[in-house]
Amino acid sequence: MTNPLLSPIALGDITAPNRILLAPLTRGRSNREGLANPLMAQYYAQRAGAGLLISEATAISAEGRGWPNAPGIWNREQAESWKQVTQAVHDAGGRIVLQLWHMGRVSHPQLHGIQPVSASATTAPGEAHTFEGKQPYVEARALETHEIPRLIADYENAARLAKEAGFDGVQLHGANGYLIDQFLRDGTNHRTDDYGGSIENRTRLLKEVTQALIRVWGAGRVSVRLSPNDGIQGVEDSDTYALFDHAVKVLDDLNIGFLEIRDPLPSGTFGSGLGPRRSAHLKTIFKGPVVDNADYTAQSGAAALEKGEADAISYGRPFITNPDLVDRIAHGHPWTEGGDPSAWYGNSAEGYTSFPPYSA
Numbered sequence: 001m002t003n004p005l006l007s008p009i010a011l012g013d014i015t016a017p018n019r020i021l022l023a024p025l026t027r028g029r030s031n032r033e034g035l036a037n038p039l040m041a042q043y044y045a046q047r048a049g050a051g052l053l054i055s056e057a058t059a060i061s062a063e064g065r066g067w068p069n070a071p072g073i074w075n076r077e078q079a080e081s082w083k084q085v086t087q088a089v090h091d092a093g094g095r096i097v098l099q100l101w102h103m104g105r106v107s108h109p110q111l112h113g114i115q116p117v118s119a120s121a122t123t124a125p126g127e128a129h130t131f132e133g134k135q136p137y138v139e140a141r142a143l144e145t146h147e148i149p150r151l152i153a154d155y156e157n158a159a160r161l162a163k164e165a166g167f168d169g170v171q172l173h174g175a176n177g178y179l180i181d182q183f184l185r186d187g188t189n190h191r192t193d194d195y196g197g198s199i200e201n202r203t204r205l206l207k208e209v210t211q212a213l214i215r216v217w218g219a220g221r222v223s224v225r226l227s228p229n230d231g232i233q234g235v236e237d238s239d240t241y242a243l244f245d246h247a248v249k250v251l252d253d254l255n256i257g258f259l260e261i262r263d264p265l266p267s268g269t270f271g272s273g274l275g276p277r278r279s280a281h282l283k284t285i286f287k288g289p290v291v292d293n294a295d296y297t298a299q300s301g302a303a304a305l306e307k308g309e310a311d312a313i314s315y316g317r318p319f320i321t322n323p324d325l326v327d328r329i330a331h332g333h334p335w336t337e338g339g340d341p342s343a344w345y346g347n348s349a350e351g352y353t354s355f356p357p358y359s360a
């Protein structure tokens with residue numbers, strides 16, 4: 001039987017030749033201005049064999065940026081710089097969508113000179129990465145209700161610039177404890193306006209931002225990443241099943257191209273899941289393609305597709321060390337394991353574009 005990971009799939013309006021996707025990976029190879037560069041173009045082109053590349057998280061505004069040397073997409077110069085990346089990926093036969101990021105409270109004034117914003121006045125646990133090393137997070141300021149249209153306009157502006165830059169679509173980063181996730185969960189959202197309180201209200205920002213992206217791209221080129229099975233970066237909710245069942249229903253109603261779930265195993269090696277994987281359950285709510293992520297091997301990925309638990313798999317760390325991951329899965333070649341985690345967010349080609357394709 002042929003490996004189901006190798007069969008094509010329509011991810012909304014994007015046709016992927018296989019079901020092995022690059023998961024979004026922050027690599028910190030941009031610069032202070034958030035510009036893309038030739039090294040990033042080379043990195044993505046090396047991985048163009050993926051059914052679809054989901055870019056590293058990219059800040060939609062200076063306010064939304066919380067990681068030094070993460071790229072941005074809020075001005076024309078940044079959009080221009082991304083053209084070399086989209087061109088290189090397309091020249092290599094690939095497809096790439098841009099992951100749109102507002103980090104909310106997981107940010108620091110050192111990066112942009114203002115107090116970080118969030119759903120409510122809360123403080124992220126731990127320390128922020130800044131241009132001057134690690135510093136404790138500060139308390140975020142609750143966004144005023146009248147500021148929400150401006151926030152949505154920032155997402156829409158970024159989506160438009162992503163189009164100018166030549167991407168094939170956009171993904172809303174709704175996962176991992178960043179701004180959208182901070183609004184979703186009652187541990188970080190204590191608002192009393194239309195964006196807080198009931199589950200319907202807490203999912204309103206997710207819905208309105210997704211609608212804004214759809215206005216620019218059409219639903220078939222918009223995807224969303226959620227992390228229902230995860231309590232990362234201090235975001236918690238009293239009922240993640242009720243919350244995410246509703247959130248996924250909202251996205252199903254909007255008919256987006258695909259849903260990606262960060263869905264780690266209870267004993268995951270890069271953040272642990274809160275319980276068993278959610279993708280099979282969420283597939284009963286979301287009718288479009290569900291891309292599942294975290295802790296998958298070639299075997300467990302194929303098995304998940306065979307069992308109907310997911311429609312495609314996104315691989316993160318495996319793609320760091322195996323740029324030709326699709327070929328390795330197709331031919332049963334061994335994977336290069338490990339890689340040095342200190343190079344994940346480094347600033348050089350080493351540990352980034354330095355991994356060769358398989359050779360016997």
Ligand SMILES: Cc1cc2nc3c(=O)[nH]c(=O)nc-3n(C[C@H](O)[C@H](O)[C@H](O)COP(=O)(O)O)c2cc1C
Nearest residue numbers: 023024025026056057262294295296315316317344
């Ligand atoms: C170096 C690194 C950077 C990451 N950056 C992002 C990111 O920008 N956006 C995102 O949604 N997830 C990010 N993640 C999470 C990955 O997309 C993925 O969920 C995680 O690596 C687990 O998948 P894996 O087991 O296939 O590696 C990152 C993970 C790593 C290791």
